[in-house]
Amino acid sequence: MTQRGLTYDVDAVVLDIEGTTSATGFVVDVLYPYSRARFGALLTERADDPDVARAVAQVREELGDPRADAAAVEKALNTWLDEDRKATPLKTLQGIIWSEGFARGDLVSHFYDDVVPRLRVWHAAGTRLYVYSSGSVAAQRAWFTNSPEGDLTSLVSGLHDTENAGPKQEPESYRRIAESAGVEPSRLLFLSDRPGELDAARAAGWHAVGIRRPGEPYYEQGVGGHAEAGAFDEITISTTGSTV
Missing domain, CATH: 3.40.50.1000 (HAD superfamily/HAD-like)
Incomplete structure (x- = not known):
């Protein structure tokens, strides 16, 4: 070396x-609100998607509640978002939402x-x-x-x-x-x-x-x-x- x-x-x-x-500001001010507004729809409309299902299972494990419903999972995601917590299931679901937003041209x-x-x-x-x-x-x-x-x-x-x-x-x-x-x-x-x-x-x-x-x-x-x-x-x- x-x-x-x-x-x-x-x-x-x-x-x-x-x-x-x-810039962190771009992530916090643009991407975070974009994902927050779409967590609910993703959890209810695409619960059978393998990546979504895996992330939901990870959230339930973190919560210690294997029966947590979509509303409880969404609440946890929003709490972690507020805390800027680097939780893997949060990042997985954000990634799905952001990928689709970029593909649609909503995001650059x-x-x-x-x-x-x-x-x-x-x-x-x-x-x-x-x-x-x-x-x-x-x-x-x-x-x-x-x-x-x-x-x-x-x-x-x-x-x-x-x-x-x-x-x-x-x-x-x-x-x-x-x-x-x-x-x-x-x-x-x-x-x-x-x-x-x-x-x-x-x-x-x-x-x-x-x-x-x-x-x-x-x-x-x-x-x-x-x-x-x-x-x-x-x-x-x-x-x-x-x-x-």
């Missing part, structure tokens, strides 16, 4: 979304101006890009498909969420992602705005950089003992001899 300033000799970069590539995702140009540069130079977000894989795919700059999914090699990787503040989740990607931990760089996530990635042997953007929830808290950047173009990736 070679690190000079914010230069990292790695094979892959793993991206958080909310607060890192994209948000990326900070420095992000997409840098992702294109890194990808073109051979750096593999992955996503690890508390939002579901379905939501991530919709997010990258329906960006203001068009479909960005060709830039991304894999998508990870709390269901297929595990909680974002546990080192084991990052070990699981490294194994899935087939990349040595020391050859992975994680970008996130949350100190607990950066700590977990580092504990798993990854490199980690905290992204600090003014106005984001974790800006004042800082990134602990991690290197930090205010934008993606402050980070240079060195991969197999090329530096970008």
Whole structure:
């Protein structure tokens, strides 16, 4: 590993979304209300959908009530939404709703101006890009498909969420992602705005950089003992001899 300033000799970069590539405000002010308004209809009209049924079962398990009806499940989802709780069934159902909203053209995702140009540069130079977000894989795919700059999914090699990787503040989740990607931990760089996530990635042997953007929830808290950047173009990736 070679690190000079914010230069990292790695094979892959793993991206958080909310607060890192994209504004938390967009998620909270646009996407959350959109899903809140549609939970009820989803639960009553599509209860037999396998993904919906699995998420509902997970909500009931969290509540300790295997008989919880649609109204009780919706109430729990809205409570978790108010708490900004990273509950997997909440994220699954949001992902279904958001995917359909993006497909209909109701929604277009948000990326900070420095992000997409840098992702294109890194990808073109051979750096593999992955996503690890508390939002579901379905939501991530919709997010990258329906960006203001068009479909960005060709830039991304894999998508990870709390269901297929595990909680974002546990080192084991990052070990699981490294194994899935087939990349040595020391050859992975994680970008996130949350100190607990950066700590977990580092504990798993990854490199980690905290992204600090003014106005984001974790800006004042800082990134602990991690290197930090205010934008993606402050980070240079060195991969197999090329530096970008």
